[in-house]
Amino acid sequence: MPQPMRGNESAPTLAEVARHAGVSTATASRVLNRSARVSLDVAARVERAARELAYVRRRAPRARGTGVVAVVVFADPLQYHADAFPVRLLAGLRRSPSGAERELAVFTVPRRSRRPPLVRYLCGGHVDGVLLVGPWGDTALTRLLHAAGVPVVSLGRPSEPDTVAFVDADNLAGARDAVRRLYASGRRSVATIAGPPDTAAGADRLAGYHQAVAAMAAVRPAVAYGDFSSASGEHAMQWLLDQRPELNAVFAASDQMAAGALRTLRRHGLRVPEDVALIGFDDAPVAALCRPGLTTVRQPVEELGSRAMELLLRNPARGESVVLPTWLVVRASG
Structure with missing residues (x-):
């Protein structure tokens, strides 16, 4: 036994x-x-x-100073290539003085997938550190990396506290600011298109929405869920209109979902912001390209990358964290 x-x-x-x-x-x-x-x-x-x-095979002493940092992105490959976030993040990693001196080995892995060959590579002395991006699941991977003596940092708050160092934007405060702006403009039926609740960003932005709504008189909340993609924003907006035809404001937890919501509103003949105000999150390039221009919460993606690289190469303690502020970028949509 x-x-x-x-x-x-x-x-x-x-x-x-x-x-x-x-x-x-x-x-x-x-x-x-x-x-x-x-x-x-x-x-x-x-x-x-x-x-x-957390067993790691030790065939030889762990390599030092390989000059390589692994970036492991847990995302659907099609969504990864359609999103500007990874490109901005990689630019931020390169912006760091330490990052400019290192090669980046980028791996895309389906969400919550386990890849034993990849784990063996990461733990086998081939990299100076590992940056985890996206929902990487339970702590098995980080325990293996720690056991192998490989520095690791999560871009985004881990689901279990004190398991790994991390760098993140203040998603909670950013969401609160967005909903408060909608309320200040006189909107009282304020819905949200939330991200996946099993991701830190999705959970924190939804929590910020609920905190803001709870503090406001006469606001009727409504929640639909997407996966941060444009198509999911279209479907979520349709569901919200079916459930709450009188809604007059929407906070979307990503600019891609907000862009999808905008298409649905147009199909229904609703004007933005006259009939429905709309605010997104990220300040991705699509926000400035939308018509009307999308009011959004900016998170400093490039600085997140730079700070993550600096933290990683210091071999941080498991509970260490850096949380960067967000701010509203006001355009015409809300």
């Missing part, structure tokens, strides 16, 4: 992984080295034990 995990903090050994999986050390070695075929059940038990124990 598998043995319980050890209670101390020393690095686990291959023998302990084998005991935890209920197999011999030789079998565990064959699974982790892919040197011979074993049953799918045995392989799954060994790999699960390695994850739970």
Whole structure:
């Protein structure tokens, strides 16, 4: 039977992984080295034990000063390439004095996907640090990186506090400011198109909306959800109009979703901002291209990248964080 995990903090050994999986050390070695075929059940038990124990194979001393930083982006590949955020982030990483001296190895991974070959590469002494972008799931990956002695920083607040250092924008305050502006303009039926609630940005921007609405008299809240994409903004806006035809203001948790919402409003013959005021979030290039121009909450993406690189190369403590302010950019839509 598998043995319980050890209670101390020393690095686990291959023998302990084998005991935890209920197999011999030789079998565990064959699974982790892919040197011979074993049953799918045995392989799954060994790999699960390695994850739970944060085991990292140490074939040689960990490399130092490789000159490479890995940027692992957890996102749908099509959405990644359609979004200006990654390009602005990479520019910010290069803007850092330390980042300008390093090569960036960029990996795109479907959300919450586990890629054992990628994990072995990241932990194998090939990079000076790892920057995680997007919803990277549970703490298994960060535990493995920490166990391997690889500095790691999350761009965005982690779902579990004190598991990894992070850099983020003040999404909560930015959302509050947007909703307060809509209220100050006399709007009382203020809806939101929220991002995915399992992402830090989605959860914080929705929390900011609720905080603002709770402090305002006579405001009727309504929430629809999208995935930060333009298409999801179109669908969410349609749902809101079906549920609340009298609404007169919308805060969208991304500019892409706001652009989609704008298309739906136009199809219904509604004028922006005369009939429905609209505010987005990010100040992405699409915000200035919308007609009317989109009022939005600007987050300093390039500075986020620069600060993340500087923090990463200091090998930060797990709870260390940098939170940058946001501000409203006022255009014609709200």
